[in-house]
Amino acid sequence: MLLESEFLNVWISGEISNLVKATSGHWYFSLKDNKAQIKGAMFRGNNRNVRAQVENGTQVLVRGRLSLYEPRGDYQLIVELMEPAGEGLLKQEFEALKNNLLQMGLFDQSSKQAIPVEPKRVGLVTSPTGAAVHDILTVLQRRSPQTEVIIYPTMVQGKQAADNIMWAINTANVRKEVDVLIVGRGGGSLEDLWCFNDEGLAHTIFNSAIPIISAVGHEVDVSISDFVADLRAPTPSAAAEIVSTDNSELVTKVRNLHSRLIRAYAHQHQANKNQQNQLKRSLALLHPSYQLQLAQQKNDELQIALHRAMTQTLKNAKQREHLCRERLNGLSPKHELTAAKQRMAYASSSLPKLMQSIIANNNRKFVSMAEKLNIVSPLATLTRGYSITTNEQGNVISDSKQVKKGEVVNIRLANGELNAKITDR
Known part of the structure; x- marks a missing residue:
């Protein structure tokens, strides 16, 4: 126990x-x-x-x-x-280093840089004779032959490998000639891959200003470099696919852009055409002929309004004349004369002088009323040289357009009437 x-x-x-x-x-x-x-x-x-x-x-x-x-x-x-x-001891060392770097914050996602979507130049930190460089170049040539590749040769196995890899990464950062770095090698045993579990290399990857993709071994192999790098690729070939765009995708993208360009051109062409039509309509509204038509239309409207006004004025005058006649009839002296005669007959026996006075007053009133009547009478207007012209139907002529050449009209004067034949208008 x-x-x-x-x-x-x-x-x-x-x-x-x-x-x-x-x-x-x-x-x-x-x-x-x-x-x-x-x-x-x-x-x-x-x-x-x-x-x-x-x-x-x-x-x-x-x-x-x-x-x-x-x-x-x-x-x-x-x-x-x-x-x-040997492998067991190495795994213990791996776990100890992993926990230490984790506490130092080298694995934090907030510290990782974004990998460029379409880098123009890719750097390879690997052995120039290994299988990894061959796989990466093959994938890039197939998917994106326009992508430039710069190889920073280094050892990827052995005691000096970690120092070599750090030197290559620092060289790439000094030259600043690539957009992204792929650091890795092909598969192997834990001992073969142990250089990628170096603490100094982890700090170098973490401090790199160039984004780094770790592609160490196969998918089941995990190294400290994988945790520190900005992105882990399961294999070197997968890393090459990450940093490259398939040409077929580029062709599809170009076709889509071409279609968008055609649609944009058609849309712009239609917009220009609509703008041109709008300018034509605006120009037509400003053309002198259109302005002249508007002026003519306005003149016609004014003439029509003037004719209506004259007709209404003449109509109002006739109505006033009729009212005056009615008032004149109501004020006719014959009514006063009849009453005066009655009063005179009644008072003739006793008031002959009064009758004469009344007759004199009535005569004066009669004269005054006659003068007033003469002032408002149309006949008085005729005496001042005016005349009233009517056609054969008896309609008053107020416009020269109402008669035709050769037509006979009647002209009423203050004294008498005249018949005239239209020879010109």
């Missing part, structure tokens, strides 16, 4: 010996080095996940918990994870 409660997670590196793979699927073995050994057991559910070939003499790194096998009184290690020794 003390062993199992105190040693729950133990890492041990050693050499496999006395390996027995039971028919049940469980493994039983000893782990030893030049100083000590310990028995171990790895049950079927855990050893299924071991990818390496395990046999006597294999150096491994295992993780497990201590336990006691009571029938023999032996303490042993119940192994839960087994990896080749």
Whole structure:
């Protein structure tokens, strides 16, 4: 109980010996080095996940918990994870560096730069003789042959590889001749790819002013460079596809732009045509002939209005004449004379002088009324030289257009009438 409660997670590196793979699927073995050994057991559910070939003499790194096998009184290690020794240690270093850089903020998405959509010049930081450069150039030649490529040759494996890669990235940043960098190589073991897990390289990638795409190994391979880079590509070929635009897409884009240009030209042409028609209409409204037509129309309207006004004035005059005649009849002296005669007959016997006075007053009134009547009488107008002209139908002529050449008209004067024949108008 003390062993199992105190040693729950133990890492041990050693050499496999006395390996027995039971028919049940469980493994039983000893782990030893030049100083000590310990028995171990790895049950079927855990050893299924071991990818390496395990046999006597294999150096491994295992993780497990201590336990006691009571029938023999032996303490042993119940192994839960087994990896080749070198790879296992490297993975531990990888996880430690990854956690450290994560705490430093080198993986933050807010720090990552955008990858150009259609870069004109692409830089490759890789081995000039490796498979990665061949794959990238093949993809770029097929998809986007117009894209320029600059190779910054470097080692991608070995102790000096990380320094070489950092030098190449710094050189590209100094020259400033590419829009984006692809840093990577083809696949390999964890040891082969270990240079991309260098802390100095991680800081160099993070501080690069040029956007960097990490394309290290195959899709299942993950390196520190993948986490720090602005974008991770699963393979070098995929990185080439990211930075290139397929020519077929460009052709489609050009065709779409051509169609848009044709539509825009047609739209602009129609707009210009509409504007031209509008200007023509505006010019027609300003043309002298149109203005003359408007003036003629306005003149005709004024003539019509004048004729209506004259006709209405003459009509009003006739109405006033009729009213005056009625008033004149109402004020006729004969009514006063009849009354005067009656009064005179009544008072003739006793008031002969009064009668004479009344007659004299009535005579004066008569004369005054006659003068007033003469003033408003149309006949008085005729005495001043005016005349009234009528046609054969008796209609008053007020416009020369109402008669024709050769027509006989009647001219009424103050004294008498004249018949005249129209010889000219």
